[in-house]
Amino acid sequence: MKKIINAMVLGVTVLSGSAYADTTLNLVEVITSPKRTELLKQQVAAFEAANPGTTVEITSLPWGQAFEKLATMVSSGQAPDVVEMPDKWMGVYGNANQLENLESYYKDWDHAATLSDKAQNMGRLVGGDLYQIPYGFYLRAMFYNKTLFKQAGIEQTPHTIEEFKEAARKVSELDGKYGYCLRGSKGGHGGWLMFSSIMNGSADFFDSNGKSTIDSEGSKQGLSLLVDIYKNGWAPKDSVNWGFNEIVAGFYSNTCAMLDQDPDALIAIADKMSSEEFGVIPMPVGPSGKSYPVIGFAGWSMFSSSENKDQSWKLISHLTKPESNVDWAQFVGVIPVHKGAEQDQHFSSEQFAGWFEELNKPEYEPLVFPHHLKQFGYFADVKLIEGGQELLLGTRSVDEVAAEWSEYLTEAQTEWLENKK
Template sequence: MKKLLLAGTTVVMLAAPALAETTLRFVQTNTSDESLAVLNGVIKTFEAENPGVKVELISIPWDNSFEKFATMIAAGDIPDVAEMPDNWVALYANSGHLESLEPYLETWEHKADLNPRALELARKVKDTAYVLPYGLFVKSLYYNKKLFAEAGVAGPPKTIDEFMDAAKKVSALPGKYGYCLRGGSGTFNARAMMGAATNGDNAFFDKDGKSTLDQPGWVAGFQNQIDIYKNGWAPKDSVNWGYKETVAGFYTGTCAMLDQDADVLAPTSEHMAQDDFGVVPMPKGKGGKAFPVLSYGSWGIMSASQHKDLAWKFLTMLDGPKSDPQWTKAVGALPIFKSAEKDPTYADPKYRAWFDSLDDKDIVPTVTPGYLPEYSLFAGSTAVKLAQQALLGQISAEDLGKQFAGILTKAQQKFLAK
């Protein structure tokens, strides 16, 4: 939005051009005190370096962000720059709402410093970079050492069977639970990791585009999640838990295990002594393999923006090698720049779980099918409702697998047909 600065209601002809005031609207969803502090610092610097420009920060809490952002877009309330979780990108790229960043990347001075994985993920839709990732997230297993010791659990579980046994033993302690189950927003990632581990393979589709999620291996993993809840190895209200509830459940000592990204290190370290918890790679299943979900956060420029060049300038200040390491530390992501991997922060032993996961040939990162336009609605809403029905005993693990598979098969075959 541009406004001419006028003196009262009288238009005065000036010798120099009137100062143009431009508002750049910026939506972000990875909200925390630490991340907001970084963003506000970048915004302050950007505004100082670009006189006449104001950045309007719009923060949307994560748990309801998909619905709230979709409502904004549907109402025509479209920002210039927006944070794009990985499972939103295909939806907004395929609907024409995201601008291709390829022309900007061609001449970006820091492109060569990006690690190959970042560019690969940026180009997941139509082989085109509609977003620029700001960091990578790989799931690992947090565990409470004190609760393990009290329950007689020798050490962190290395296999799915050991994981289930540890959950059972800790849950025998009064008022304690083995696992911080995520039954609400974000639940599909946990289902995918457990299902892939018991299946021994994380391929979501066969060569004909049919989803594999109704096969016995996947269904066995869905049954494990149901059993954890049915047996009381997770809190009763965890059927509705999202990110905040599971993290709080872990650091308050309510439950002993949590699968999460490195972003949980900061809040956990604030509430727990460093020696009271540890982080290890996800437990392995069939064939000695584990399949932690690999996801990413990113920034994108909306195609309706009237200030695309300015938006790119702001985006790359956010996502450049100077600011991005501050951001990744605040949100607990792994860095996208090769130069940032030497940062002393990542020498912390607890970070080894993530780097070890990426180095272990038997730990295969799982990238969910976020390239499907239907995936964001599936993961953000439909899968949550179906998984909750399964936890509550309203449908079986087999029914859950069939419904998951039916939805994803239809989406995949539509994609292949194009």
């Protein structure tokens, strides 16, 4: 009888232990496409195989509604354990103390030593704490059409802003061709901020008193540069409404000869054009002799409300370890985050030389947006686009729009500084 009771107790113990070990993690993907989601599922399946008893449920949100849908999930108490976190959103959730500080996990991570300094810095942009492990950089460089350059008589690729303008002018003299694929609609904020920084000769968005620099004379010259390109007819007239798909199609269809874009554009362009037809060079330098190509990033974060933090960290570390990261970066079109990635056969090709030159040469200083501001997402997605289109269409002046943008950013920075005290 005693043996039977002991066996029953042991059985209950085993069953309860098994039930305790069974864990379900919720992961939300926000930069979604069918093929991308399939790769994520493959990497998650490998994680599940290595962690018996843990299941990962993936929710893929369409990018156009992702911010609103995720915000609704969080506000209703249904925040996921792990989330794909774009740079613009870190300030929103990090400043609200809704993201888990990953520092304690990171210091014991087997791959901490190979994560690049830049990736670590990006993950700590909000409050100096590590709120995400980035999986890649979206770094701007200049695509150029070798065929159109040759037809326009351009012998050297542009290194300076003046050479960039001259190349745009020459190509635009060809029948039905334009020098530059301008992004006037969704996602176009990067162009306005990048060219204003290049012409201003600084990557600083604020002065020592917390005032925005976007209404400085140098920055306004950068805004005027894009306005002049559009008004001169060096960019297609309908580019005022162009987003990512339109500018990329404009380039590979030989409509316009230059395009500043991240490595994710390389996937579609390389599918339509041969390496003999296009190249990628660093962004042109401004009057200061320096250039400030926009650098964006995304990565994996953990919500502090997660009830399975240890397993959530295991999932993040699996998705961002070097082997997973190289495969992911190649597929989605980002620069990998681990040291030595440029030695990989895929990233050592001529097409990636422009991006790694920007990362390694002192005349190029990647431009990091003020993601510490919770208002920056709205500023980038709404105010910059609306104001930029008004500039292109000539309904408002550069002075007016720059003053409005500066006031908005200064108020946001002032609030942030006050909250730090």
